[in-house]
Amino acid sequence: MQDPSAPHLNVLDLAATRGDGVFETISVGGAAPQALEHHLRRFAASAAMLDLPAPDSATWRQAIRMVIAHLDSTSALTNGAEAWVKTVLTRGIEGDGRPTGWVYGTLSGDFSSERTTGIRVVTLDRGFRHDVAATSPWLLAGAKTLSYAVNRAVAREATRRDADDVLFVSSDGILLEGPTSTLITRTGDRLCTPGPDLGILDGTTQASIFRFAESRGMSTLSAHLSVDDLAASDAAWLVSSVRLAAPIRAIDGIPFAVDTDFSAAMNAFLLAQRE
Amino acid sequence: MQDPSAPHLNVLDLAATRGDGVFETISVGGAAPQALEHHLRRFAASAAMLDLPAPDSATWRQAIRMVIAHLDSTSALTNGAEAWVKTVLTRGIEGDGRPTGWVYGTLSGDFSSERTTGIRVVTLDRGFRHDVAATSPWLLAGAKTLSYAVNRAVAREATRRDADDVLFVSSDGILLEGPTSTLITRTGDRLCTPGPDLGILDGTTQASIFRFAESRGMSTLSAHLSVDDLAASDAAWLVSSVRLAAPIRAIDGIPFAVDTDFSAAMNAFLLAQRE
Numbered sequence: 081m082q083d084p085s086a087p088h089l090n091v092l093d094l095a096a097t098r099g100d101g102v103f104e105t106i107s108v109g110g111a112a113p114q115a116l117e118h119h120l121r122r123f124a125a126s127a128a129m130l131d132l133p134a135p136d137s138a139t140w141r142q143a144i145r146m147v148i149a150h151l152d153s154t155s156a157l158t159n160g161a162e163a164w165v166k167t168v169l170t171r172g173i174e175g176d177g178r179p180t181g182w183v184y185g186t187l188s189g190d191f192s193s194e195r196t197t198g199i200r201v202v203t204l205d206r207g208f209r210h211d212v213a214a215t216s217p218w219l220l221a222g223a224k225t226l227s228y229a230v231n232r233a234v235a236r237e238a239t240r241r242d243a244d245d246v247l248f249v250s251s252d253g254i255l256l257e258g259p260t261s262t263l264i265t266r267t268g269d270r271l272c273t274p275g276p277d278l279g280i281l282d283g284t285t286q287a288s289i290f291r292f293a294e295s296r297g298m299s300t301l302s303a304h305l306s307v308d309d310l311a312a313s314d315a316a317w318l319v320s321s322v323r324l325a326a327p328i329r330a331i332d333g334i335p336f337a338v339d340t341d342f343s344a345a346m347n348a349f350l351l352a353q354r355e
Numbered sequence: 356m357q358d359p360s361a362p363h364l365n366v367l368d369l370a371a372t373r374g375d376g377v378f379e380t381i382s383v384g385g386a387a388p389q390a391l392e393h394h395l396r397r398f399a400a401s402a403a404m405l406d407l408p409a410p411d412s413a414t415w416r417q418a419i420r421m422v423i424a425h426l427d428s429t430s431a432l433t434n435g436a437e438a439w440v441k442t443v444l445t446r447g448i449e450g451d452g453r454p455t456g457w458v459y460g461t462l463s464g465d466f467s468s469e470r471t472t473g474i475r476v477v478t479l480d481r482g483f484r485h486d487v488a489a490t491s492p493w494l495l496a497g498a499k500t501l502s503y504a505v506n507r508a509v510a511r512e513a514t515r516r517d518a519d520d521v522l523f524v525s526s527d528g529i530l531l532e533g534p535t536s537t538l539i540t541r542t543g544d545r546l547c548t549p550g551p552d553l554g555i556l557d558g559t560t561q562a563s564i565f566r567f568a569e570s571r572g573m574s575t576l577s578a579h580l581s582v583d584d585l586a587a588s589d590a591a592w593l594v595s596s597v598r599l600a601a602p603i604r605a606i607d608g609i610p611f612a613v614d615t616d617f618s619a620a621m622n623a624f625l626l627a628q629r630e
Contacts, residue, residue, distance in 0.1 A: 089364040089371055091457055096364055097443070098503040099374025130504065131511055168372070171507075182366055205491040208482040209526060216480040218512040220505055227502030228373040229405065230495055232446075236406055237493040251484060251526070 081150055084184070093180055094171040099227030101170030101180075102126035106144065107321040108163040108185070109351060111152045113144055114321065115284040119167075122224065122282055127169055129223040133179055135169055140183070143167075147185040155187055160351070162188040164322045170226065191323045195347045198329030198338045199244040199318065201258070203307055204234050210250035210304065213279030221279025231259035243330070245318055247310075254278060255305045261320035262286040265305065265313035266339060272313070275302040285319040285350065292349045307331070315339035317346070324350045356425060359459070368455055369446040374502030376445030376455075377401035381419065382596040383438040383460070384626060386427045388419055389596065390559040394442075397499065397557055402444055404498040408454055410444055415458070418442075422460040430462055435626070437463040439597045445501065466598045470622045473604030473613045474519040474593065476533075478582055479509050485525035485579065488554030496554025506534035518605070520593055522585075529553060530580045536595035537561040540580065540588035541614060547588075550577040560594040560625065567624045582606070590614035592621070599625045
């Protein structure tokens with residue numbers, strides 16, 4: 081355990097000079113990491129896409145549990161308190177050939193408004209064609225890397241457009257994902273999410289929600305969706321590990337209906353889920 | 356001055372978690388920073404594209420000179436010794452609202468082979484259309500950011516293809532730049548470089564070379580070039596601050612003629628240039 085306010089990293093670490101590493105953000109509820117094994121699989125997949133050494137899952141699992149235990153001893157992760165941990169693996173100091181890794185944890189902010197009232201999103205061009213992961217794997221589409229300057233820039237662009245979040249669109253008009261979230265739409269009893277062939281992250285929260293929906297008799301599928309498909313759906317959400325399911329209440333400035341009941345059901349499920 | 360081997364950065368610094376910052380790499384010859392004012396202008400332009408506070412040029416200039424003086428006192432930057440300094444400005448620790456900045460310096464590697472024998476390049480899709488800087492500024496095309504995981508990934512792809520470096524091509528077939536360099540072609544007495552409208556870096560070394568060529572009566576221009584244009588040119592180089600002018604000796608596995616004399620003339624000029 082390290083003092084969170086101390087310096088930890090050398091300025092030659094490739095995390096700091098090249099954004100050359102991968103990460104996961106894992107929510108913690110009831111002092112347990114949520115969807116941990118899915119996150120660890122995705123962490124390993126991102127590392128492989130960057131030709132980083134395979135993370136040793138047992139070591140990371142142990143480090144995550146140590147950080148959560150420390151958080152719990154200082155902040156009491158009970159009575160519904162939410163927290164998150166972040167795992168980071170970098171290529172290390174240039175020339176050393178030894179990766180750097182750490183786990184950081186803290187209490188979550190309050191996302192009750194985003195989960196109920198919802199969020200206003202704007203659609204922004206991601207620049208890439210929808211098939212870029214297949215044609216140009218060196219662009220690292222679908223890896224959760226530390227090179228997130230664009231994900232930060234689009235959040236500022238959303239603010240300039242009086243919105244709360246962003247939905248990326250491919251250069252050929254296919255909906256992709258949010259900068260830190262996955263899209264889910266509902267049409268009747270069917271949930272839909274953009275397909276895994278699109279060079280986007282394999283959503284851990286989206287997967288949990290699909291299992292929940294299927295247990296209630298709903299159908300689920302992956303597909304290619306346009307902005308028109310989204311606008312024609314009955315409801316939609318950006319879902320992510322820490323904010324959970326945030327209903328979309330406006331798309332590019334046009335109001336969009338919030339499904340209050342299913343938003344509440346999904347978030348209750350995600351908060352109650354323990355593994 | 357800090358111990359280079361010590362820890363310096365907090366793991367919550369947005370450089371390390373989001374690649375959220377900008378940098379410049381400035382070569383040092385004869386204990387003087389090369390093209391310093393051009394680098395500082397580009398540093399400020401990158402910061403503006405990321406909505407970072409404007410770097411105070413006088414402070415950075417002073418920090419750069421202090422690092423060079425320290426290098427000179429320990430490594431004797433005389434008799435042709437080459438070195439480089441890197442300036443980094445990050446958004447700082449998330450939530451603090453205070454940027455982090457540092458200057459790092461070290462002696463350069465030996466690039467004599469790259470400058471004479473030359474380099475084998477492969478052309479790789481950058482994923483973006485050539486006009487993305489104009490249509491989608493949030494993609495930060497043309498900013499020198501810390502989010503360079505793709506620039507590192509393409510270097511590994513080049514190695515897999517038995518090449519030394521990469522030349523990015525837009526998704527619509529226009530030559531862009533190298534991951535850390537600028538393209539220059541020569542056709543007769545005319546030098547050409549990809550245009551400033553392409554969402555690429557404003558090359559500091561390319562600008563120096565154009566001034567040199569003009570002083571010798573050559574003409575220079577910016578234009579849109581295809582791979583066929585490159586293959587039809589008399590010679591070509593990837594130019595950058597530290598490696599200087601590296602003649603291209605193969606393009607996608609096909610041998611390409613090296614202009615030994617002009618390569619030598621450019622590199623002699625760049626090494627002799629002092630401001």
